[in-house]
Amino acid sequence: MNPSVVVLGLVLLGLGVQGYRDQGYGDYGNYGNQGGNRVCYFSSWAKYRSGPTFVPEQINATLCTHLVYAYAKIKDNDIVMYEDDDDTLQKLRDLRINNKDLKLILSVGGYANGVDEFVKTASSRENILEFAFNAVLYINMHQFDGLSLDWEFPGDQGISHKDHFTNLVKGVREVFQIESDVTRMDRLLLSAAVSAFPPVIDRSYNVPEISKYLDLIHVMTYDMQGTNTDETRFHSPLYARPSDTGDNLYRNQDFAISYWIDAGAPPIKLVMGLATYGRTFTLADDNVYSDGSPASGIGRPGLYTGKPGLLGFYEICNNLQNGWDTAFDTTQIANMAWYGDQWVGYDDITTFIMKATYINDKRLGGAMFWLDYDDFADVCNMGMFPLISVVKDVFGTAPPSTQAPTTARPTTTTSTPRPTTTTTTTTPRPTTTTTTPRPMTTTTTTPTPTTTTTQPANTGGGCIAPITCIGTFMPDPCDQHKFYQCGWKGELLHRSCNGNLVWNQQGKYCDWPPARREFKSYNKDSEEENKATRYVLRRMNPRNSAISPYLGDFSSAGSNSNAVLEKEVKMKESHLDNEDRWMTELRHLLNKVKSEPERKTPQ
Template sequence: MVRSVACAGVMALLMIQWGSAAKLVCYFTNWSQYREGAARFMPSNVAPDLCTHLIYAFAGISDQHQISSMEWNDLSLYQELNSLKKMNPKLKTLLAVGGWSLGTQKFTNMVATAQNRKTFVDSAIRFLRTNGFDGLDLDWEYPGSRGSPAVDKERFTALVQDLANAFQQEAPTSGKERLLLSAAVSGNRGHMEAGYEVDRIAQSLDFINLMAYDFHGTWEKVTGHNSPLYKRQGEQGVNAELNVDAAVQLWLQKGAPASKLVLGMPTYGRSFTLASSDASVGAPASGPGVPGPFTKEGGILAYYEVCSWKPSQRIEDQKVPYVVRDNQWVGFDDVESFKAKVAYLKQKGLGGAMVWSLGLDDFSGSFCNQGRYPLIQTLRQELSLPSMPPSPPKPQVPAPGQPLEREPGTSPGHGAFCQGKADGLYPNPRDPSTFYSCAGGRQFLQNCPRGLVFSTSCSCCTWA
């Protein structure tokens, strides 16, 4: 009995220590600025105390093997994102290089020789320091796959080691904290075995962001959940590995320290168009789901685009929900499934949670009636991180000629103005310095900066 009490005390202490050190890693995407109305997402929408680590996605690689910006205003957005550290000095920011759209060729060219790798490493250090980042996140999708040759598996290891060594050597000379190094990695066995010497890269990485989602999607002919926690009863072979648990177990077995493995969670769902009246898990699908009003991409819906669909059903074996509306089938994550996943990662002793992405949660609290960032707030609470204050984010004041997002703190209205209107921005006939953002028949009254008026010619605030 005494031994049991002592063990319980030790476990409680370990949980407290683990909780205080848990990472909550959140990705900011530089294309979320182009979403319309209340869905437009900028660094000013990021609560500075929401996540422990912010990762800006994405930077690219030039033909000269140097890291490079990708969007026209990246440098300005870097500055805005990194300014959040003035309000939260504990916050760490990293720059992610790569992403699905970049492909593999530029990575393959860059890692091909030691000199090319050195060129990249040197440029990365300069770029990160110049723009105020605390580290680099490697998001090569994927070494040894998608046209990348088999030798890139070993060359990716060499890149990771070169970066880690250079970061270590640079810190004393710069007088600053050592730059952090992380990598976003696949949860798919094929990609993992083709691309990663897990035990070797794990030694050099500060943490590993496991992309434990996109297990099913519209590249398949039947419905399946985007990010199931476990396999479904009866699943065998490859299908039995298309889940979070299988991906985590695989990375641990291959030599990733549990404390460095950060479990990725999606704030979006994967959608299908049903081919028949069968709406079950594994039902025939004719193609991707209809694009959402804000994300506008077939087969994918932000949490804020699907949270109001009722009623949702749960896949009990997999601890995740799905919802059906007419011929649309969506497998997504909600507060309950995020709680189950945090309980799982605690059980496994993992290093924390990663979120893709900030702008796909209900960041303004306008859509789901669950407050701001309902999914990511759940992760904070379940990871025993301090609760985020309820104050609204700082309003963004754009330059003339740029549209203004919904003013923070303004609740959506249910008046008649937007009824029957297409989603978009409309002038307020009563006040030219304000305008309406219509979304799904709901209206959001927004203010232009002082001295500007709304213009229908550009759908933006401009000089009178």
């Protein structure tokens, strides 16, 4: 084996791992994780429902900070779409026209994907690297900004796959970091959707370890009512019932978030799930309709969503305007509504305001929602996406927090109840929007000499400034051009890089900014060619010198021991933007590295 190839590959892997390990919990300050994130899930299947049609054109580009396409599936260490959805993906990409900072994320997995493919991929380092590299190729081909893993759940199948999930997260992040180092572009983002139920958390996640590698952790704090259908119960209450005991003590958002924090997750990385839909029950007695009342089973399907036991918010608010009674639980921070033998527990604008305030007070990373259950078509005359919009308003107006967060679990809370009945009616009105083709732009930056100047600490704009020294240098989570230095007395000194230079936490110096990840126009006709390239790369034998991993004049290592290193230098100097060439080069290095027996991660 060519030693130059191995050395270079190990160096790249060392950069990919050591860089963010030195920072304790990752370099999230460089990737926009400053709190106030609004992570919006786009259901690819919602377009098949009857009634109001949910399409990408209805989404305000500034409504969300992250837009997650759900789902693709994982199969044979690769990413596969459930259907040809290129038109939808293009419309989602077009939202960047009006919001260049919108992050488009691909979610792989989900309940329908099952667990077998995840287990197979995560069972060996070779499979993990193969999947991670295929993910890089797929994400770049379809112009996503990152990947979200939705394995439901690593420890919920009778056998704990906690270590497998940890290795999967670490391996994917490792390859994402290498791709960023080689291409000098922003690193692809990595997040995961995780359970909110403590017994499943314990069996599924090494919380401190995965927190080092994930940019955001999407905690699914909804559908927490359990499997018991003999009594009504809120599925996403903020706090517990006073009468709760046993496992029922876990079935509230505050307990779940506090549990994740107590287990070692940084609050700034936790994204709390807020439900834009309600869970329904059929009452055993029409005259007994409070939370905890006897039920004969789940409720009937909604008119539009068509799923037993569930109503979208736009269906609920329409019911309220047509005679349903409603009440607000001041202890659990949740709503109930009933009509005849049908009962629903749900959130509304009032509870969303209270929960968004809770997220700010806890200094969490933000909130997550399913877009297609909110009132996306303004059925109830409250504006489009009223629930998510009010969270955006709360996040945008909240003053910065200056105190360390508290993780104490309150037992009860009270609030002034709102009116309990609504009797107005409304007629749904259609919504239409248009989309303008996205212009392609490229920006260049001229660096200036590196110096530092002392400035007052930045605590504005809702960002969370550090309050204690951790190490010698820390990135400013609010401004990539600034950093914090710990003085000899332990005081925090706020400093700035000159010009357009940015703080490099890995090297502890001001550096050239990485190139912004620019996207070329998607060409569907080239997809088969890309698939063929990926097929060849995935099956390339790193020890077979007859198969050259290089393009152009470069052959497999053998003629010149420094050929790979010289090639790498030339590629960096010329700033080549040929993505296939970069990725082919990187694939070769990874195949060489992963063939080394029991390579130890740099410490």
